[in-house]
Amino acid sequence: MHDRRPTTSRVRAFVVGTAVLMALAACADPSTPAETSAPRTTPTPTLTPEVSESPGLTGELTVSAAVTLQGAFDQILADFGDEFPGVTVEPPVYGASPALATQLVAGGASDVFAAADEASMATVAGAGLVDGSATIFATDALVIVVPAGNPKNLQSLHDLGVLSDSGGKVVFCAATEPCGSAAHKVLDTSGVGVRASSNEPDVQAVLAKVQSGEADAGLVYRGALQGAGDAVAGVEFAESTAAVVRYPIAVLTEPTPRTHSSEVAQAFVDYVLGPQGQAILAANGFGAP
Numbered sequence: 001m002h003d004r005r006p007t008t009s010r011v012r013a014f015v016v017g018t019a020v021l022m023a024l025a026a027c028a029d030p031s032t033p034a035e036t037s038a039p040r041t042t043p044t045p046t047l048t049p050e051v052s053e054s055p056g057l058t059g060e061l062t063v064s065a066a067v068t069l070q071g072a073f074d075q076i077l078a079d080f081g082d083e084f085p086g087v088t089v090e091p092p093v094y095g096a097s098p099a100l101a102t103q104l105v106a107g108g109a110s111d112v113f114a115a116a117d118e119a120s121m122a123t124v125a126g127a128g129l130v131d132g133s134a135t136i137f138a139t140d141a142l143v144i145v146v147p148a149g150n151p152k153n154l155q156s157l158h159d160l161g162v163l164s165d166s167g168g169k170v171v172f173c174a175a176t177e178p179c180g181s182a183a184h185k186v187l188d189t190s191g192v193g194v195r196a197s198s199n200e201p202d203v204q205a206v207l208a209k210v211q212s213g214e215a216d217a218g219l220v221y222r223g224a225l226q227g228a229g230d231a232v233a234g235v236e237f238a239e240s241t242a243a244v245v246r247y248p249i250a251v252l253t254e255p256t257p258r259t260h261s262s263e264v265a266q267a268f269v270d271y272v273l274g275p276q277g278q279a280i281l282a283a284n285g286f287g288a289p
Helices: 005-026 067-083 097-105 118-126 157-165 178-190 203-212 238-243 262-273 275-283
Strands: 059-061 063-066 087-089 093-095 112-114 135-140 142-147 170-173 198-200 217-221 232-235 245-251
Touching: 059 262, 063 067, 063 097, 067 087, 067 093, 067 203, 067 262, 067 275, 093 097, 097 112, 097 118, 112 262, 118 245, 135 262, 135 275, 142 178, 142 203, 142 238, 157 170, 157 178, 157 217, 170 178, 170 203, 178 217, 178 238, 198 203, 203 217, 203 232, 245 262, 262 275
Parallel strands: 059 087, 063 093, 063 112, 170 198, 170 217
Antiparallel strands: 112 245, 135 245, 142 217, 142 232
16 A cells, blocks of 8 residues: 555645745735736826905995994995905994085095985085095985884874974974984974974984983984884874985095095995895885985
């Protein structure tokens, strides 16, 4: 009988040798792939497009505006600044329109003037300070301002006359101011007599008198009520149509001493006249131009 153990040893040697070769193949240089391996692909790099940033509108903006516009213009200026971040929006100058016109004629630096009456704008234009022409951007009318709850139960202009005749305190703007001029026009047209206990420099002063209880009622623009808070309310009256006021706005000529950008100023005027500005004005009680 022949011994077959050498044959078994040869088989084992073959198996071990094959395993060693396979291990070596696995450790082979990866740069030399086997014929049966899948072809390698190089990932395509993701390219970020180069965005060219436009400088957009840049410059400074200072606005002089009637105090009755404060609530609306504070919001319009904030929104304008958000839309044009390259523009530095300076704190606006609010006041009675005739006083603002006097300041501008005397050399006050402003890029845009928005007045509560056309006479004040005419003063500024007459001094050669309006670039181009003014544009009407809003309208307004008078209302009777009363304390919250309307304790005197005023429902009409006639009621206001009865209140003043019975010793009630009714306050107006001074006749030289747009709100005072409008009040006198309404009274003259309607034939209703109302005695004013005081004549105030602007609508804010009239509101303050009613808010504090120093006056029982007054006449102010509807638009001025929006920022007056809950301490006061407005009573509409039919005769107010006799003195609807029109608000003009205009770009001003080069102010000194700082550099003026007519492009920025015109962009703001366009914004006020556009849908964004008009929506804010309407929300603050102003009528369409």
